[in-house]
Amino acid sequence: GARVISLVSQKGGVGKTTSTVNLGAAFALSGHRVLVIGADPQCGVSRSLGFAPEQLHGGLREVLLSGMPLSDVAHATSLDQLSMVVPDAWALDEERQYKDLMNRHADAFVEAVDEARAEWDTILIDCPPGFGPETRAALAASDAYLAPVQAEELCRDSLRRLLEFIAEYSTTLPSGGPLLEGLFMTMTDHRTLMSRHVAASLDTEFGTALLDHSVPRTTRLAEMALHGRPTVIYDRRSLGSRAYFDLVDELMLRWLKD
Amino acid sequence: GARVISLVSQKGGVGKTTSTVNLGAAFALSGHRVLVIGADPQCGVSRSLGFAPEQLHGGLREVLLSGMPLSDVAHATSLDQLSMVVPDAWALDEERQYKDLMNRHADAFVEAVDEARAEWDTILIDCPPGFGPETRAALAASDAYLAPVQAEELCRDSLRRLLEFIAEYSTTLPSGGPLLEGLFMTMTDHRTLMSRHVAASLDTEFGTALLDHSVPRTTRLAEMALHGRPTVIYDRRSLGSRAYFDLVDELMLRWLKD
Ligand SMILES: Nc1ncnc2c1ncn2[C@@H]1O[C@H](COP(=O)(O)OP(=O)(O)OP(=O)(O)O)[C@@H](O)[C@H]1O
Ligand SMILES: Nc1ncnc2c1ncn2[C@@H]1O[C@H](COP(=O)(O)OP(=O)(O)OP(=O)(O)O)[C@@H](O)[C@H]1O
Ligand SMILES: [Mg+2]
Numbered sequence: 111g112a113r114v115i116s117l118v119s120q121k122g123g124v125g126k127t128t129s130t131v132n133l134g135a136a137f138a139l140s141g142h143r144v145l146v147i148g149a150d151p152q153c154g155v156s157r158s159l160g161f162a163p164e165q166l167h168g169g170l171r172e173v174l175l176s177g178m179p180l181s182d183v184a185h186a187t188s189l190d191q192l193s194m195v196v197p198d199a200w201a202l203d204e205e206r207q208y209k210d211l212m213n214r215h216a217d218a219f220v221e222a223v224d225e226a227r228a229e230w231d232t233i234l235i236d237c238p239p240g241f242g243p244e245t246r247a248a249l250a251a252s253d254a255y256l257a258p259v260q261a262e263e264l265c266r267d268s269l270r271r272l273l274e275f276i277a278e279y280s281t282t283l284p285s286g287g288p289l290l291e292g293l294f295m296t297m298t299d300h301r302t303l304m305s306r307h308v309a310a311s312l313d314t315e316f317g318t319a320l321l322d323h324s325v326p327r328t329t330r331l332a333e334m335a336l337h338g339r340p341t342v343i344y345d346r347r348s349l350g351s352r353a354y355f356d357l358v359d360e361l362m363l364r365w366l367k368d
Numbered sequence: 369g370a371r372v373i374s375l376v377s378q379k380g381g382v383g384k385t386t387s388t389v390n391l392g393a394a395f396a397l398s399g400h401r402v403l404v405i406g407a408d409p410q411c412g413v414s415r416s417l418g419f420a421p422e423q424l425h426g427g428l429r430e431v432l433l434s435g436m437p438l439s440d441v442a443h444a445t446s447l448d449q450l451s452m453v454v455p456d457a458w459a460l461d462e463e464r465q466y467k468d469l470m471n472r473h474a475d476a477f478v479e480a481v482d483e484a485r486a487e488w489d490t491i492l493i494d495c496p497p498g499f500g501p502e503t504r505a506a507l508a509a510s511d512a513y514l515a516p517v518q519a520e521e522l523c524r525d526s527l528r529r530l531l532e533f534i535a536e537y538s539t540t541l542p543s544g545g546p547l548l549e550g551l552f553m554t555m556t557d558h559r560t561l562m563s564r565h566v567a568a569s570l571d572t573e574f575g576t577a578l579l580d581h582s583v584p585r586t587t588r589l590a591e592m593a594l595h596g597r598p599t600v601i602y603d604r605r606s607l608g609s610r611a612y613f614d615l616v617d618e619l620m621l622r623w624l625k626d
């Protein structure tokens with residue numbers, strides 16, 4: 111069956127959206143039928159897949175309010191096997207109302223995602239930073255979660271708090287909540303003290319939960335939103351793209367073993 | 369009199385905390401008595417000033433609950449003229465309760481900041497990303513706000529929404545709300561297409577609101593939390609430090625002209 115995975119972090123700007131889009135595209139290039147859900151009303155996912163966010167109407171709002179299936183509001187992308195669902199353009203300007211909607215209709219979101227398992231092999235949900243209603247609805251709908259950790263993030267307390275929050279929140283979920291698929295480092299730069307320091311301490315503190323592959327800080331990845339396509343497509347052989355292909359291979363290997 | 373300025377952004381990870389700490393230290397080195405308030409319960413401000421966040425007790429919580437003045441809970445730092453106030457260590461683990469406290473006692477926060485104007489020349493408030501209760505309390509207490517814009521942030525919609533949110537929110541404030549002190553670019557790298565693209569479009573769209581000086585992406589700045597001191601202190605002549613001194617000079621010159 112399908113696998114539903116959320117990308118979450120407490121801190122902002124750690125690479126959740128960049129990872130969701132590139133992992134999604136790398137899974138699609140590996141033969142999976144992939145749905146990327148951008149639960150964060152910021153422009154992230156849609157812009158990286160070539161859409162202008164303010165022109166996208168329909169979307170998550172219809173799913174929550176009128177029970178429409180995700181397949182009815184999914185947009186095709188430049189990649190055959192990859193579809194995208196984002197909040198309605200209205201959510202950009204009415205963020206508080208959108209959060210309120212996700213808060214009240216989390217069950218409808220979970221049901222819609224469950225129904226979508228028949229259509230897609232891998233469903234990735236990009237969340238905003240923190241533990242707001244979008245993140246809570248995404249976790250309730252997920253089998254597992256991935257937590258990107260920025261190589262400069264000295265505040266490992268926020269990582270501990272993320273894991274504690276999810277463990278605590280999971281006790282309130284009928285499904286028992288998502289498993290930790292893994293932590294992975296983003297924006298690494300092995301020339302800097304900071305990056306090496308964070309890598310060493312993550313390894314000590316989180317050991318097996320830390321995925322083997324990490325994503326380097328590269329200009330190609332930073333320019334993704336300009337290209338309007340995932341980096342694994344417009345520059346497949348770059349260092350950043352290879353890191354995302356490696357991560358997908360590592361995850362698929364784990365799933366084979368299960 | 370004193371000037372109270374908030375560092376705000378909708379998007380996370382754009383350099384608010386790094387800027388608050390370095391601007392604060394640069395103002396202190398220019399002779400101002402400076403108070404830095406870390407309204408964001410994440411470790412940012414306290415770690416960059418050499419404290420372990422989980423060991424700091426008292427702080428904003430006492431101010432909100434028992435009306436204690438900020439000067440009673442301010443910590444001295446390695447820099448004579450620079451003091452710091454952060455939420456109590458308790459806020460790290462009880463984020464939702466802390467946000468609720470800031471929501472209910474915003475008036476006490478505004479009063480405490482007003483009272484602090486007698487003790488300090490410049491008060492900088494570091495906010496979490498978005499428009500939550502800490503940001504709203506900080507804006508209500510401020511004369512002006514500074515908005516760092518990451519050089520990779522293609523989502524300029526979020527900038528427009530930030531300005532619109534503050535304009536709308538200000539109509540509900542007795543003070544009429546804070547003025548826009550300026551936008552400034554962070555993490556610039558003139559070798560990349562993205563950075564040049566964002567700089568050009570900010571200039572076109574926001575013109576005079578964009579400060580002349582921007583802050584480059586440098587390893588020295590990324591390592592600040594490791595050093596536990598502002599970069600303008602441990603590496604005063606580095607590119608990043610000079611950018612913050614230039615920004616302080618630019619602001620002080622503007623204030624002289626007013
Ligand atoms: N490996 C990388 N190398 C270089 N730049 C990167 C990398 N990953 C992400 N970025 C850049 O860093 C910034 C933050 O990344 P991104 O938006 O993916 O993070 P996020 O966690 O989704 O942020 P938010 O919390 O705001 O949703 C973006 O400008 C992006 O282009
Ligand atoms: N000019 C710079 N050069 C290199 N790295 C930087 C620069 N400014 C900030 N950083 C790094 O980028 C990350 C985000 O910066 P910072 O924490 O200051 O942003 P923020 O806006 O306060 O984030 P949040 O929204 O989570 O509060 C940190 O790891 C920091 O070390
Ligand atoms: Mg994102």
Ligand SMILES: [Mg+2]
Pocket residue numbers: 384385386408412494495496
């Ligand atoms: Mg911060």
